[in-house]
Every structure is written in C-alpha cells, then in structure tokens.
Amino acid sequence: MKQFGLIMAAMAVILMGCKEDPDPVAPTFSPGSVSVSEGSSATVSITAGSAPFTVQSSSTATATASIDGRTITVTGVSAGSASINVSGSDGGFATLAVTVTQRAINDPVLSVTSVDLEMEETATVTISGGTPAFTVSSSDAGIATASVSGTTVSVTGVSGGTALITVTGSDNGTATFAVVVNDEQILFGPNGTQLGNGNHSFSITKSHTIRKGTYTLVGWVYVEEGATLTIEPGTVFKGTNYNFDNREVATGSSLIIQQGAKIIAEGTREQPIVFTSAMPKGQRQAADWGGIIICGKAKHNLTSANIEGGVQATHGGDDDDDNSGVLKYVRIEFGGYPFALNNEINGLTLGSVGRGTTIEHVQVSYCGDDSYEWFGGTVNAKYLIAYHGWDDDFDTDNGFSGKIQFALSVRDPKIADTSNSNGFESDNNSSGSDNRPFTTVQFSNVTVIGPMGQDPNFDNNSGYIDGYAWGETRTSEFQISTGIYQSAMHIRRYSHLSCYNSVFTGFPVGLILDNAAGNTQGAATSGDLQIRNVFFAGMGRVGATNNSTTGAWNDDPNDFSTNFFTNTDFNNQVFENIEDLGLKQFRSKELPLRIVQGGERKYGVNDLTANWGPTAGSPLLNAANFTGLDSFFTPTTYIGAFASDSDSDNWTRGWANFDPQNTDY
Ligand SMILES: [Ca+2]
Numbered sequence: 001m002k003q004f005g006l007i008m009a010a011m012a013v014i015l016m017g018c019k020e021d022p023d024p025v026a027p028t029f030s031p032g033s034v035s036v037s038e039g040s041s042a043t044v045s046i047t048a049g050s051a052p053f054t055v056q057s058s059s060t061a062t063a064t065a066s067i068d069g070r071t072i073t074v075t076g077v078s079a080g081s082a083s084i085n086v087s088g089s090d091g092g093f094a095t096l097a098v099t100v101t102q103r104a105i106n107d108p109v110l111s112v113t114s115v116d117l118e119m120e121e122t123a124t125v126t127i128s129g130g131t132p133a134f135t136v137s138s139s140d141a142g143i144a145t146a147s148v149s150g151t152t153v154s155v156t157g158v159s160g161g162t163a164l165i166t167v168t169g170s171d172n173g174t175a176t177f178a179v180v181v182n183d184e185q186i187l188f189g190p191n192g193t194q195l196g197n198g199n200h201s202f203s204i205t206k207s208h209t210i211r212k213g214t215y216t217l218v219g220w221v222y223v224e225e226g227a228t229l230t231i232e233p234g235t236v237f238k239g240t241n242y243n244f245d246n247r248e249v250a251t252g253s254s255l256i257i258q259q260g261a262k263i264i265a266e267g268t269r270e271q272p273i274v275f276t277s278a279m280p281k282g283q284r285q286a287a288d289w290g291g292i293i294i295c296g297k298a299k300h301n302l303t304s305a306n307i308e309g310g311v312q313a314t315h316g317g318d319d320d321d322d323n324s325g326v327l328k329y330v331r332i333e334f335g336g337y338p339f340a341l342n343n344e345i346n347g348l349t350l351g352s353v354g355r356g357t358t359i360e361h362v363q364v365s366y367c368g369d370d371s372y373e374w375f376g377g378t379v380n381a382k383y384l385i386a387y388h389g390w391d392d393d394f395d396t397d398n399g400f401s402g403k404i405q406f407a408l409s410v411r412d413p414k415i416a417d418t419s420n421s422n423g424f425e426s427d428n429n430s431s432g433s434d435n436r437p438f439t440t441v442q443f444s445n446v447t448v449i450g451p452m453g454q455d456p457n458f459d460n461n462s463g464y465i466d467g468y469a470w471g472e473t474r475t476s477e478f479q480i481s482t483g484i485y486q487s488a489m490h491i492r493r494y495s496h497l498s499c500y501n502s503v504f505t506g507f508p509v510g511l512i513l514d515n516a517a518g519n520t521q522g523a524a525t526s527g528d529l530q531i532r533n534v535f536f537a538g539m540g541r542v543g544a545t546n547n548s549t550t551g552a553w554n555d556d557p558n559d560f561s562t563n564f565f566t567n568t569d570f571n572n573q574v575f576e577n578i579e580d581l582g583l584k585q586f587r588s589k590e591l592p593l594r595i596v597q598g599g600e601r602k603y604g605v606n607d608l609t610a611n612w613g614p615t616a617g618s619p620l621l622n623a624a625n626f627t628g629l630d631s632f633f634t635p636t637t638y639i640g641a642f643a644s645d646s647d648s649d650n651w652t653r654g655w656a657n658f659d660p661q662n663t664d665y
C-alpha cells in the first residue's frame with residue numbers, strides 16, 4: 001500500500017511537470033490557405049494553438065492581416081503570394097499561405113453604343129456600372145469633343161466624321177462609343193440652337209435629325225431633294241424676322257421642303273412639335289415669321305409651278321402617291337408672312353403634295369395669311385385646326401383633290417384680311433378655266449366658328465376689325481392689312497369643292513358660288529360640286545352670288561347660291577341663331593381673355609375651356625350621312641368636328657394651344 005502511494009506521488013509529480021512546461025502547439029487553419037482578390041478581404045479560423053495570437057504579413061505590399069480572437073482577416077493589396085506568420089501565446093507558430101489575385105475590372109456600361117450628332121450639337125450619354133470616378137477621351141477632338149460630370153458624358157459635334165469616345169473608370173475598366181458627326185452643318189449659334197445660318201437660301205442636302213430642344217429658325221431653310229429632316233417630339237422652333245445676306249429688307253424665316261425631300265415631324269399628344277414666334281410672350285403677332293412650305297410631285301393644273309411666297313420651290317408632277325413625310329401633332333403659330341402683295345407664305349402651304357404624305361393633328365394659329373393653302377396635290381388630312389387666322393382658313397386651289405375630315409376653325413372677330421376672309425376659299429385656277437385636274441377637294445366633319453355672334457359689338461368694317469393694330473409699327477414688308485369678313489364658303493373660279501356633314505356659324509354670307517370667272521354654278525348644277533348635310537347658323541344671309549370688297553352683298557330672293565344651299569334634296573339646314581345648334585361654346589370673347597397687346601386685354605382661350613362640341617340634344621347629332629363618300633372618311637353619326645362636348649371626344653385636348661400668346665417657349 002505504501003509502495004502504491006509512492007507510485008501515485010511520482011505520477012503526480014510527472015503530471016504537474018507537464019503543466020508547467022508543455023510543448024508549443026502549432027496553429028492550424030480552416031481553410032488551410034486563402035485566396036483573395038485585390039481590395040477584398042477573407043477570414044480564416046485558427047483551429048488549434050493557443051490564443052492570443054499575433055499575425056504578421058511577409059509582404060504588406062501584397063496582403064495585410066489582422067487578428068481578432070481566433071479569426072484572421074486577410075486583405076489583398078496587389079496580385080502575388082504572401083504568407084501570414086501566426087504565433088500562438090505558447091510559442092506555437094505556423095504560416096498561412098495567401099494568394100492575391102487581380103481585382104476583377106468593372107467596365108463601365110453606357111446607355112448607347114453610338115451617337116449621331118449634328119455639328120455644334122451636344123448630346124449626353126449615361127454611364128451605369130463601372131467604377132467612378134470616370135474620365136473620357138475622344139479619338140479625334142476635331143470631330144467630337146467629350147467631357148464627363150459624374151455619370152453623364154457630354155459629346156459635342158465639331159466637324160464631319162466619326163470619333164471614338166473612351167470612358168475609363170478608376171479601376172481602369174473602359175467602354176467606348178462612336179460619335180458620328182454629320183458632315184453637313186445645319187445648326188449654328190450658341191450650342192447649335194439655330195436652324196439655318198441665316199442665308200437667303202440655306203440648303204439642307206443630307207438627312208438630319210433635330211433632337212428634342214428649342215431652336216430658332218433663321219432665314220429660308222430648304223430641305224433639298226433626297227434629304228429627310230426628322231424632328232423629335234417636343235421640339236420647339238422659334239421663327240424670326242431676319243435681315244440676311246446684307247439685304248435691306250428682312251424676311252420671315254421659313255422651312256421649305258422641296259420636291260423629293262421629306263419632313264418627318266411626328267410629335268405626340270403629350271409632346272407636339274411647335275413652330276412659333278421668336279418674340280417674347282405678350283409681344284407675338286401674326287406674320288412674325290414665314291411658315292412651312294411643302295412641295296411634292298403630285299398633279300396640279302398649272303403650266304409651271306413655283307410656289308407662292310417668294311421662295312424658289314417648284315412643285316407638281318405625275319406621282320399622286322408621292323410622299324413628302326409626316327406632320328403629326330404639329331402646331332404652327334404667328335407665321336404667314338406677306339412676301340409681296342398676293343404672294344404670301346401661309347401657315348402651312350402644300351404644293352402638289354401627294355397622298356403618301358401623312359398630315360394629322362395640325363394646328364395653325366394667328367397666321368398672317370391663310371392658315372392652310374393647298375395648290376394642287378392629293379394629300380389627305382385629318383384633325384386640322386385653323387385658329388384666329390388672318391385670311392382664309394382652308395384655301396384650296398389648282399386642282400387639289402385631297403380629302404379632309406375633322407377640321408375646326410375659330411375666327412377672331414377683330415382679325416380679317418384685306419382680301420376678305422372666308423372659312424373656305426377655293427379656285428380651280430386664277431382665271432377660272434377648266435384646266436385639269438379640277439379642284440375636287442372633299443371636306444367632311446368641319447366646324448367653322450365665324451366672327452358674328454362671338455361679340456355683340458361685332459361690326460364688319462375697319463372701325464371694328466383693327467387686327468389689334470398688329471404690324472403698324474413694323475417695317476412695310478411685315479405689315480399686314482386688315483379687311484372685312486365675307487363668307488363661310490367662297491367657291492369660285494370653277495372649283496369643284498365639296499363639303500359634307502359640316503357646320504358653319506356667323507359669317508356675313510354663308511355660301512358664295514361665284515360665277516364671275518369660270519362656271520362654278522354649272523359644276524354645282526351638274527353635281528360635281530356638292531354641299532350636303534351642311535348646317536349654317538347665324539349667317540348674315542344664306543347665299544350671295546358674287547364676291548364683294550365692300551360688304552354689299554345682294555339680297556336677291558332668286559340668288560343661285562341660296563337656292564342651291566336650301567335645295568331640300570341636299571339636306572342642308574339654316575338656323576337663324578347660333579344658339580340653336582347647342583354648341584358647348586361659340587363665343588371666344590366670353591372665354592378667359594388673356595391676350596395683352598399694348599396693355600389691353602384681348603381675345604384668348606384657355607385650353608381647359610376650349611370645347612366647340614355639341615351638347616346633348618344638339619341638332620348636329622344623328623344628322624350625318626356618308627353615302628357616296630369613300631373609305632378615307634370615318635363614318636360618324638354627327639355633323640361637325642366633334643361627337644360631343646365631353647373631354648374624351650375633344651380631339652384638340654392635350655396638344656392644341658388656344659393661347660399661344662401667353663405660352664412660355
Ligand atoms: Ca394665301
């Protein structure tokens with residue numbers, strides 16, 4: 001027993017000796033080694049050995065290490081190999097192998113792969129992805145320059161050619177995009193915000209796209225055969241009076257689309273394309289600039305055809321299907337400049353434009369001549385507005401044979417032209433000869449709100465019709481003369497115009513089938529000229545036979561025009577009072593008066609109150625008839641331009657502007 005006790009004591013001494021001086025335990029790791037990329041960190045657990053530990057990198061230029069309890073954090077610095085020396089508190093030691101891999105480069109991602117630019121034009125490209133901060137460089141700053149702010153790259157076209165723009169991130173990731181600069185300069189001025197260089201005949205010979213923005217239109221800008229001018233939605237052009245080529249006489253700037261050229265001006269209801277005055281709001285007037293002239297290759301009945309207005313632009317040919325492009329959701333305001341007496345630029349002038357062309361949702365406002373004038377051609381149109389024009393609203397000449405449905409005209413009673421203002425004016429040609437093709441335009445669903453009835457003080461003479469004295473302070477070439485009102489429809493000089501399912505209010509005369517030159521009345525008698533399902537209301541007289549510059553129209557009870565209009569076979573109707581039509585409104589003057597000229601408040605219509613539709617119970621409802629009209633015309637049950645006075649039937653809403661005088665452009 002004593003011997004057993006000695007053995008136990010000896011063992012205890014041995015065990016106690018072990019505690020006092022153990023062998024060091026080398027640390028072990030999980031995972032056993034580590035791979036980390038530049039700039040990233042990884043953790044490793046120490047699975048054996050005595051805490052606390054110390055760590056030390058063999059190469060801090062490659063990787064650094066820190067310790068927290070039994071966890072090592074390794075951070076990659078640059079590609080290579082290193083080892084982390086790990087020492088335990090018991091002197092145990094081990095090395096952790098570290099491999100640092102190259103950081104993955106994060107290339108920038110660009111919003112486009114290429115940009116088409118005009119000279120002087122600036123466009124932006126957005127960077128997503130990549131590693132800020134970014135730098136940019138151009139392969140040829142003589143073609144395009146580039147700069148970057150944050151994640152937005154701006155590029156500006158300098159001269160024709162292609163440059164490669166390289167975007168580099170702080171991690172050296174790169175991305176490139178091409179800038180193709182059109183080699184024909186059409187934009188000038190500060191930041192390329194001027195279309196045309198101001199020359200008398202500035203030619204665009206190549207295809208261009210005008211990016212959404214605000215531009216001035218300067219001089220006469222011609223788009224030549226083979227070229228297409230595309231305009232992005234929401235673009236605004238401000239037309240100027242410009243004294244170019246050192247001429248003493250300024251000329252209203254205009255955009256002229258030549259035969260064989262195209263304009264693609266396709267706005268939207270939310271983003272119409274606007275051509276307006278360059279004058280500040282409150283100071284805009286009719287005839288502040290020229291207008292838009294489009295020339296096509298369809299037929300006309302002239303022998304040679306240079307378009308009216310002083311520009312050099314021929315029109316006409318044999319291609320009735322010709323396509324001059326698209327005008328859609330477009331407004332033309334304060335144009336219509338009188339280049340010479342009886343030689344005016346209208347708001348929209350269409351010379352022999354073919355039926356391949358699209359014209360829909362166009363508004364011409366405060367035009368210094370006719371709002372629309374067609375010289376020959378076959379182009380059709382829907383949804384046209386002529387608002388507060390100076391001369392005639394819809395003027396058709398020289399064999400125009402297009403079809404027009406859904407059109408609105410609203411006259412300003414204080415504005416009429418020296419040539420007498422009409423809703424329709426129509427000729428076959430100036431001599432009234434039977435040159436072919438005849439003017440055979442067909443209108444349906446037109447609402448024309450004439451001057452009478454809008455203002456109880458209306459008086460058809462120069463004492464009342466003062467045109468707000470617009471133009472009186474202008475140089476002679478921009479003055480526009482006032483005159484008097486004449487008729488809803490002046491059809492003369494052998495025109496074969498036809499009109500269906502339409503309503504006209506408040507002119508001194510409703511219909512003039514004028515036989516002074518050419519056999520217009522014969523065309524009516526033979527049925528080549530048709531007026532069917534047309535309502536007149538509040539006219540001074542239903543018909544008169546001849547034009548009058550004095551306003552002295554006869555009251556002949558056997559007047560041809562009156563008898564024709566009231567022929568019961570034709571379903572036309574005459575209402576004594578405009579109120580009888582049940583229109584939502586017909587008095588612009590009772591609407592908010594917002595135009596200010598010389599401190600005086602004048603007419604203007606707030607877009608929110610603009611509604612010329614029929615109210616419930618209107619005789620215009622269920623009065624239409626489309627027998628004999630072709631498929632261009634959408635059959636309606638109603639007469640006039642609008643199905644009802646509801647917002648949803650008001651096709652002017654959203655894109656039209658009935659108060660452009662007070663619009664910030
Ligand atoms: Ca005209």
Ligand SMILES: [Ca+2]
Binds near residue numbers: 370
């Ligand atoms: Ca006219």
Ligand SMILES: [Ca+2]
Binds near residue numbers: 373395426
């Ligand atoms: Ca005319």
Ligand SMILES: [Ca+2]
Binds near residue numbers: 421422425
């Ligand atoms: Ca006229």
